Amino acid sequence: MAHLNVSDEVPTPEMNEVAARSKQDRIKAFEDVYKKLAADVIADLPQFEMPADAIAYVAKLLDYTVPGGKMNRGLSVIDTLEILLRRELTDDEFFKASVLGWTIEWLQAFFLVADDLMDSSHTRRGEPCWFRLPEVGLIAANDSLILESCIWRIFRTYFGNERYYVDLVHLMQDVSFKTQLGQMLDLKSAKPGVVNFSNFTLDTYRRIVKYKTAFYSFVLPVHMAMLMTGRFTPKDFKDAEAILVPMGEYFQIQDDYLDCYGDPKTIGKIGTDIQDNKCGWLIIQALQRASPAQRKILEENYARDNEASIAKVKEVYKQLNIAKVFHDYEDKAYVDIKQQIDRIQTVPKEVFNSFLGKIFKRQH
């Protein structure tokens, strides 16, 4: 198993090639761990007297909803652990970090299955949403719970004897609860089709993003790797969180920008935030700058699912130069986060710089 070296050397083209190849190996090794974990879950089911068709259903649920994403969250547990230990991981460490990484992907699947149902979405990762399959429908709500239960079972199997086991369970419980609170805020912030811009404030937006996305996507992988090392104090965990939450906010603002301005070929989907009445960063910026006439156009065309309305909203964004507002924000966010990273004493700065490097000016 080949792992990336953490190094301060300036990479040569040759090193880049090696790094790219070992990155591919690493992704392959990470994906193999999913196969093992899914096989574990399935192998457990006969002890619960599940008949063959129920077992096949769970197998399909797992393969349809857990793998197949970008896996950034899961992979970053491995990357972070390697940075923290300042050396290549042993096979056991690589495996354990991968298992934890997959529990984040599992947590995401648990939330996305329910989220797509609640949002009445149509597609996810280019396929119909799980609940849209003819044999699924509303049962997806229970399937989502089964996905969550897998996490506890995986923890118990692979970490039940670790000194940090209870902390790990608590970490996951806490992050899950925070994500649920974020989902609640998001779901209550806008009803489909009902335009009410009075809730569309930066304050509301930040809170939704922090709870709905930042904890599970940014804080969780780093906290997991920190737990594995056994080297950090509660204050260190808080220090890391204080940087990772703003980074998650920046990431989501990029997501909102790309939804409108990204290349559908590159981002892999066609944005729908405008017609979905999302309390997104672009509309909030537009509302702060709109004249009464422009605001009226936004009110009359936001949350309407037709090309003409969407074009009118985008036209106001253009008049207000919202793309430039974003680029200015992005440059400032980068500097701000960099300054925060420079101040941290307890957790290696490279953890955060590596994260930031992966997302700065991302196109997808």
Next chain:
Amino acid sequence: MAHLNVSDEVPTPEMNEVAARSKQDRIKAFEDVYKKLAADVIADLPQFEMPADAIAYVAKLLDYTVPGGKMNRGLSVIDTLEILLRRELTDDEFFKASVLGWTIEWLQAFFLVADDLMDSSHTRRGEPCWFRLPEVGLIAANDSLILESCIWRIFRTYFGNERYYVDLVHLMQDVSFKTQLGQMLDLKSAKPGVVNFSNFTLDTYRRIVKYKTAFYSFVLPVHMAMLMTGRFTPKDFKDAEAILVPMGEYFQIQDDYLDCYGDPKTIGKIGTDIQDNKCGWLIIQALQRASPAQRKILEENYARDNEASIAKVKEVYKQLNIAKVFHDYEDKAYVDIKQQIDRIQTVPKEVFNSFLGKIFKRQH
């Protein structure tokens, strides 16, 4: 705080009166514990930056879905602990057993909120189902998760320092997973309106009931009380389960009987199993006994939501004397469970006799 005495004396009318009064006191004391736990959850929310309307929403969710049931599951943790300790509980023991009892009620709320959504039910405990409220809808899927998260938080607050804390978390994780598997079997056993009697076997029925109901309603409260005492081995837990699972099955068969033959005034609802296409005990018994002509009537009228069809199904039940089939089953089930109780050596028989006494020949 008055608690019932466990006594082998034959009760006098006076003793009955005292017992009845202290039973009322006990229920009142138990209900007060809910108020404290709900207040804890609410008091925690500002630390997660939840705005006032979100806090009010969670408060409404809790009060609407957690209390207001029969509370048999929750109360039986207290009853069982008292039998196991063979004495009145101290205030602290009563409180702790009540907290555990409420986590079962919370677990039930977590499942029922999702269940009503998945079953497209209309009423629950005489009120509209939570998801039917105009401000809720599909958001109920996320609300259900918030209810579950409360359980982990309550455990941590009140049991985080107990030597059995991790066992308690594992017990709840396991029972929750089993209930999810039972829900999956139930949801896949019958599609609304599509009559397919080939799945309606006693084997399928037993598996659904065991996983969907028996673990959380019967095994969980006894296992919780056993954990609190610290006196039992893993084998003792298995022994108790071996009696409590058949008791749960018996309980569910009563439920199916009462759905059709119970007095709506006494059971508090009008049965809907026939029109809901339930894989219930009565239809399974009828199919085992029906002539080809009777089976045809059942096929043409089961799962149809109109009075004439329901009456035709009930007429076949009458011809086959299904009510007597149930009464014969009930007498036999009682004897069988009694014999099992007589054989158990490890856990006091009174635990199970008390449970059985509460449900034998129940009318609601």
